[in-house]
Amino acid sequence: MERLGCILEDGYQAAKAGSREVSEAVVARTRYSELDRTANLVYITTYCGVLCGAPPEVVPEQATSKAPVPSLPLFSVKTGLMIPGLRRSAKATEMRRAPDAASEPVALIIDPDVASAERLAGALRTRWATKVVANAQEAKAALRVSQPWLVVTELDLPDMRGLDLLAALHDHPLTRHVMLMIVTTRRKISDKIAGFQAGADDYLVKPVDGELFALHVQVLSRLRRQL
Amino acid sequence: MGSCSHCTSRCSAACADSSNSVGGRHSQEEDGMGTDGTGGDRTYKVLIVDDNPNLLSIVTDSLLELGDFQVVTAADGAEGLAAFYAEHPDCMVIDVKMPGLDGYQLVRAIRGDPETAGTPLVILTALVQEINRFTGMAAGVDCYLTKPVKPQDLVAAIQQAIARSEAQRRQQLRVLVEEPPPEA
Numbered sequence: 001m002e003r004l005g006c007i008l009e010d011g012y013q014a015a016k017a018g019s020r021e022v023s024e025a026v027v028a029r030t031r032y033s034e035l036d037r038t039a040n041l042v043y044i045t046t047y048c049g050v051l052c053g054a055p056p057e058v059v060p061e062q063a064t065s066k067a068p069v070p071s072l073p074l075f076s077v078k079t080g081l082m083i084p085g086l087r088r089s090a091k092a093t094e095m096r097r098a099p100d101a102a103s104e105p106v107a108l109i110i111d112p113d114v115a116s117a118e119r120l121a122g123a124l125r126t127r128w129a130t131k132v133v134a135n136a137q138e139a140k141a142a143l144r145v146s147q148p149w150l151v152v153t154e155l156d157l158p159d160m161r162g163l164d165l166l167a168a169l170h171d172h173p174l175t176r177h178v179m180l181m182i183v184t185t186r187r188k189i190s191d192k193i194a195g196f197q198a199g200a201d202d203y204l205v206k207p208v209d210g211e212l213f214a215l216h217v218q219v220l221s222r223l224r225r226q227l
Numbered sequence: 228m229g230s231c232s233h234c235t236s237r238c239s240a241a242c243a244d245s246s247n248s249v250g251g252r253h254s255q256e257e258d259g260m261g262t263d264g265t266g267g268d269r270t271y272k273v274l275i276v277d278d279n280p281n282l283l284s285i286v287t288d289s290l291l292e293l294g295d296f297q298v299v300t301a302a303d304g305a306e307g308l309a310a311f312y313a314e315h316p317d318c319m320v321i322d323v324k325m326p327g328l329d330g331y332q333l334v335r336a337i338r339g340d341p342e343t344a345g346t347p348l349v350i351l352t353a354l355v356q357e358i359n360r361f362t363g364m365a366a367g368v369d370c371y372l373t374k375p376v377k378p379q380d381l382v383a384a385i386q387q388a389i390a391r392s393e394a395q396r397r398q399q400l401r402v403l404v405e406e407p408p409p410e411a
Contacts, residue, residue, distance in 0.1 A: 193336075196335075202335050211397075
């Protein structure tokens with residue numbers, strides 16, 4: 001089964017069905033128009049597709065027209081089983097976005113210094129899809145739509161302490177498995193200790209070499225699969 | 228400290244890349260390091276971080292006996308990080324399971340700062356599983372030793388850690404992320 005990037009409203013039922021992939025999903029109560037199109041794969045059920053305002057051509061099976069669309073296996077959020085032959089429209093297929101052969105889900109980079117964030121994103125671009133935001137509110141909005149496996153954050157955010165954001169992500173049941181990395185200008189002993197105690201898996205002090213940053217992310221990716 | 232053949236092989240495996248990495252390996256003579264693990268006419272300061280006071284005492288005595296080391300100690304990860312900035316050691320020997328800040332986190336805190344990333348770091352731990360070794364090496368440690376360790380092996384690991392270059396440390400990460408996954 002492909003890794004789930006994003007799921008519409010009734011993901012809770014899917015999680016209860018026991019699928020490991022679905023249990024990692026973001027359960028997002030959101031409008032179709034607000035979906036993160038960078039998600040690796042978006043699952044849409046008939047029920048939630050209609051509820052969330054998805055156009056008929058991307059809502060599977062019963063609600064769709066008889067238009068000729070690719071017939072691909074989809075996951076049923078109702079039964080927790082794969083459904084061979086469930087129809088998915090060409091448009092829905094376009095929403096699948098494999099950034100590269102590795103097909104890793106996105107990393108979310110939070111930094112009010114746009115140039116710094118873009119440099120970090122650029123270092124990961126050949127391997128992972130990334131999303132860059134400038135503050136905690138934008139980060140929370142992004143996390144409601146899709147769930148990355150990695151969050152990279154500066155400690156100095158304009159609207160919230162980075163440490164508080166990390167602690168919230170670390171403690172929340174839907175994000176506690178996300179790998180957390182601090183990339184910051186702060187290098188005091190107390191900042192480093194507080195960062196790890198808030199749940200950070202890694203702590204890099206700026207300026208960060210792009211290749212080294214990418215290696216650290218690859219290490220976290222390996223650890224995430226093994227721990 | 229007791230002796231253990233497993234520790235010797237583990238040390239060899241964990242430190243092997245220091246002899247074949249890119250960037251060229253400095254010889255001990257080039258680094259001014261004597262065969263007793265010290266820096267020829269200079270004494271290397273080693274910071275040992277472990278929450279077991281008995282082990283701190285044994286390791287300290289061993290290093291003082293085997294070479295011309297200066298030894299300072301810290302009782303946990305947070306204290307170790309503070310001692311690192313206060314003492315500016317030439318090498319650190321770090322336990323993993325410690326309260327507050329564990330050994331992996333302490334290694335990452337030091338490796339993640341460009342000003343301190345080049346510090347020679349050795350892990351000395353009771354954790355013997357492959358996943359533990361991988362986690363330690365992936366955090367950026369130069370050598371992963373398991374307890375009990377022969378004092379000579381610890382000195383050798385400190386020597387190797389001090390002799391390593393930044394290019395070798397980066398190559399270690401490149402190799403690790405491409406390795407087959409270890410068994411948990």
